Amino acid sequence: MSVHTPPRTVSDGRKPRRPEATRTTANGRAAIGRIRRREAVAGILFVLPTLVIFGLFKFFPIAGAGAMSLTRYRLNGDVTWIGTDNYTRLFDDPHFWGSLGATATYVLVFVPLIMAVALAGAVLLNKIVRFSGTFRALLFVPYLSSFVMAGIVWSWIFASDGPLNTALDKIGAGPVPFLSGDQLLVLASLALVAVWKGFGYSMLVLLAGLKAQPAEVHEAARIDGANSRQAFWYITLPLLRPVLFFVLVIETIVGFQVFDTIYVMTGGGPNRASHSLIYFLYDEGFKFLDFGYASAVGMVLFAIVLILSLIQRRFVEGKDAK
Amino acid sequence: MTTSHPPVAHRSRARERLRRSGPGLALAVISLFTVAPLIAVVVLALSPKDAPTLPHAIPHSLTLDNITRIFDIGEFPVWLLNSLVYSAVSVVVILLTASMAAYALVRKRFPGRNVLLWAIVATLMVPMQATLIPTFILVARMDGVNTLWGLIMPTLANAQAVFLIRQFVRDLPDEIFDAARIDGAGEWRTFVAIVLPLIRPVLATLAIFVFLWHWNDLLWPLVVGQTDAARTLTVGLATLHTETVSTADIMSASLVSFIPCLIVFLVLQRHIVASITSSGVKG
Secondary structure (H helix, E strand, C coil), X not given: CHHHCCCCCCCCCCCCCCHHHHCCCHHHHHHHHHHHHHHXXXXXXXXXXXXXXXXXXXXXXXXXXXXXXXXXXXXXXXXEECCCHHHHHHHHCHHHHHHHHHHHHHHHHHHHHHHHHHHHHHHHHHHCCCCHHHHHHHHXXXXXXXXXXXXXXXXXXXXXXXXXXXXXXXXXXXXXXXXXXXXXXHHHHHHHHHHHHHHHHHHHHHHHHHHCCCHHHHHHHHHCCCCHHHHHXXXXXXXXXXXXXXXXXHHHHHHHCCCHHHHHHCCXXXXXXXXXXXXXXXXXXXXXXXHHHHHHHHHHHHHHHHHHHHHHHHHHHHHHHC | CCCCCCHHHHHHHHHHXXXXXXXXXXXXXXXXXXXHHHHHHHHHHHCCCCCCCCCCCCCCCCCCHHHHHHCCCCCHHHHHHHHHHHHHHHHHHHHHHHHHHHHHHHHCCCCCHHHHHHHHHHHHHCCHHHHHHHHHHHHHHCCCCCCHHHHHHHHHCCHHHHHHHXXXXXXXXXXXXXXXXXXXXXXXXXXXXXXXXXXXXXXXXXXXXXXXXXXXXXXXXXXXXXXXXXXXXXXXXXXXXXXXXXXXXXXXXXXXXXXXXHHHHHHHHHHHHHHHHHHCCCC
16 A cells, blocks of 8 residues: 555655754854764665665666567577567567456456455454454465465366366266366366465454454444444445555456466466466467567566556545545 | 243354354465365375375375485476576675665765666566566577576566565655765665664565566566576476476476575564565566
């Protein structure tokens, strides 16, 4: 939430009174100059390591990403400027639209699912008094694992002779081809893994939002005769809206970046069913070594994330303005 | 007959009991969803070779044989070491450089300060994947592919860290710095002896998250470490999974990859909740 507070200006956070400033002698002015200069030198020295690292590995690649997407780029240094050719090719590429579609479908399954589980976890944690620390830890613990490990475990769970299909077999529901069935099933299975791994974070953010709600409002609602369901729908949720929106945007961005579980669990298959945007980028870049084309895919992802960030920023600022 | 209470009261008391224990029961069910796969990993990793195990049977005994055996697989110990260096160096360097930068950006006036701050914060909107290709080309041109420094260096530019520490430094009272100056403390001394101890909560939080991000990272280590000896544990794990290793082996490797995260969490967990709530760190 606070991620988007605007940077402070030079003047605030500091008290304007400076004992030296009251003196106006030449000596005094020279002293002020010396102090200011020393401060500036110290500031630059402290910021220098970060400046170098960011300049080389953040600012430069960001500028390069846009430029590279306008070139045909080979690793041996063979670079040709081709203008917007990569983009026209991209928008004519059925595989690109397939990847974008698969990613969008994945997001549409993943985001509501993770929001629901995270919200349920947060609301329940907020209700209990005993063992709340234990439950919080138990629900958060998958967040510590990698998507790779999550993918490995759930590949085992989803396998045709795995525990899930063994159980389904016993009740006569037959084997379900979680990772090899139709596109929606495969994407939903991948989404489930990401929900398992990731909901603990959003749950804690939502829990914090719940804990910050003033008790008096809930008290007043109870006195006015609201039952717990009414209180939830008309008090808790509306008050939680900014936090819910923050979590929604964050998880949507996470959803668009899905890669690790796909790399481990399906390899983009079956039949490109789970070939996500980042998987497409990875293939074009590191399988076909088509760096310019892959950069154009990167710019598409950047555009998506930028739009989501701007929506969030606008929303947060609108709320502050009230 | 125990009709001392009318049936309505019975029902409402039962409902009251359900209302009280309902959330706990529901949480127990969700906990089962989160913890059961992890328990399965542990059991599968520790099941004796060729003995019947999950999902068809519960093994009669457990053994550490699989764990010791995977250290003989390929470059497994090297992957583990690579991951340790990648994560540990990143934590130390990011925490130090980001603290220094945040301190200067808040407390020192120098030309270009606001532009730099704005530029760093703006990079938060650029996803890492969008700059993956140019970063890789850059590292390749510097002969950093398949090297540890090539793996580590580009990930040290962590805007999230600078931003969060800055929030913390901004809230420190001016008087502390005035007092330090009056006591004759130099810039470095003020930073090490005053700023760093005061921002310890945010450093502890960031230590957890930076460690987890780097330890569990896949995409960047995957593209920059292309030989067996240059892989991190996560990449190695993904590689093992596509090869034909036994379930016991892949689960043992998973378990080994998970234990450091668990330790970091258990040691520093009291900071996690407080920090997620106040800042919104996202991995």
